[in-house]
Amino acid sequence: MQFQDEDIQKLAALSRITLTPHECEKFRDQLTSVLAYVEQVGTVNLDGATSISVDDSRMRVDKPTKSAATQKELLAAAPCVEEGHISVLSVK
């Protein structure tokens, strides 16, 4: 698959980043070549393949635990705080 400029711009919009025309051109070619390399994964025939996963995933007990951080510490990490809340800009 050959990425076009529009594909890259669409992916950038979905990823919430903007690209300069130079970056767009560069990523278009680089991602085309990386994708061509990784596409070989699709050629693997998985009939009869076995799994290695050890299923020891478990649910946590549904009980509140004490947070390692206080509300004050968590709020201090945010760049904009108003009256004890993280402030955000309006949605337009």
Added chain:
Amino acid sequence: MEWLTITDIREGLQKKLFSVSELTSTYLERIATLDSKINSFISVREEEVQAEADIADKRIREGKTRVLEGVPFAIKDNLMLKGGCTTAGSNILKDYSAVYTATAVQKLLDVGAIILGKTNMDEFAMGSSTEYSAFGPTKNPHDMSRVPGGSSGGSAAAIAADFCTAALGSDTGGSIRQPASFCGVVGFKPTYGRVSRYGLIAMSSSLDQIGPITKTVEDAALVYSIISGEDKCDPTSSTIKCGSVNLQKKSSLKGKRFGIPKSFVGFEIEKSVQAVFDRALADLRSAGAEICEIDIPLSRMSLAVYYLMVTSEISSNLARYDGIRYGTRVDVQDLIGQYIAARTQGFGEEAKRRILLGTFTLSKGYRDKYYKQALAVKEAIGAQFDKGLAGCDALISLTSPTSPFKLGEKFEDPLTMYLSDLFTVSANIANLPAISLPLLSEHLPVGFQMMGKRFGDAELLSLASACEDLFGKAQPAKSLKPVS
């Protein structure tokens, strides 16, 4: 005080040859004098370290010495240490101060380790050279025109430059082992699930694993035994009980069987690097070990599976960086504009490249074709490695097909950069423990990789210790002068 191992420090402190204050002052002075050339640290905890050293000295005087009392560590800057800056090598977190401490780091602190500082890394651990850090590249202490490897390049360089005794890194596709190889030190990636990832800033949650970078296998085994184990805060930490590491009882190499994956043979390997590896093989044979080729055909797919998994998981994991709860607020008019501005200014080139590809591979119509297929092939690769490992004690190879490359050499060609992880990614894809040991070389450092059985971390370390005795121990970088 030069090139001290953890064992040396424990002995020196016990015999009162030096105090923790003297020890940490020597390291801090060395960092202050020489790190401007190497750039291995993003932040150094000078003030805190001096206070912590006094406390350690007091504990020693009172007979309350813990296992790592006063041992100076460096930790990769994607590991949280409460109250200190944790940048993950990214501009988007340049002002972020951690609000809790990673379990692996806390376990070190609980036994008395002193954290000298946080080390440089490729942004969010994406890279093989530490050139993708927002805080400038790290240089290889063995040759400052070359890269230290990555992404834990800061931690490996800090060990090679003797700026600390031991360090922590993280390894998603080789990020502990490849820099350890490039810097001529020991780097160990435990089995996925053995070390809690709580407090490790996530790149690829299915593959990331924390591990030690040290001067000796003995030190790596000690650090591993401290940081490993189940953690309630990380549901992917394993509940499987593993044997403890015992290096006192030396493994003999006689009769041991080492497999070289056939698929690793035939790749373009730098001649001088291959010659050093061949010499190591000859040494192993002389010690009575048997070396055979083992067919693991699907291992050829590891790198492709790796890049599909990491880019997909990166696009998901990095979606949280929006400049709202942490990061930098940019002066714009609306919320979407704020997200876009924060991310566009905050992420570097490699992060953007991987986010874009991951957004593509997870998009409608492509998720099954790419991400889900990659997960299925991952399982099949793991099963083939298990079969291969059933017939031998460990798999061996070079850690990297090349010696440390020049700064800038692979910067503009991501696929070539990705190929430098060729030999290391399989251990992550197959969930196996793997270690890189330094091989003595007249020129640049070369690493010898050993992969063990899943959850056979202790056995692998024991075997690696025997190999280290045979090959010789890590040596400090000659180009850096000690503080007189």
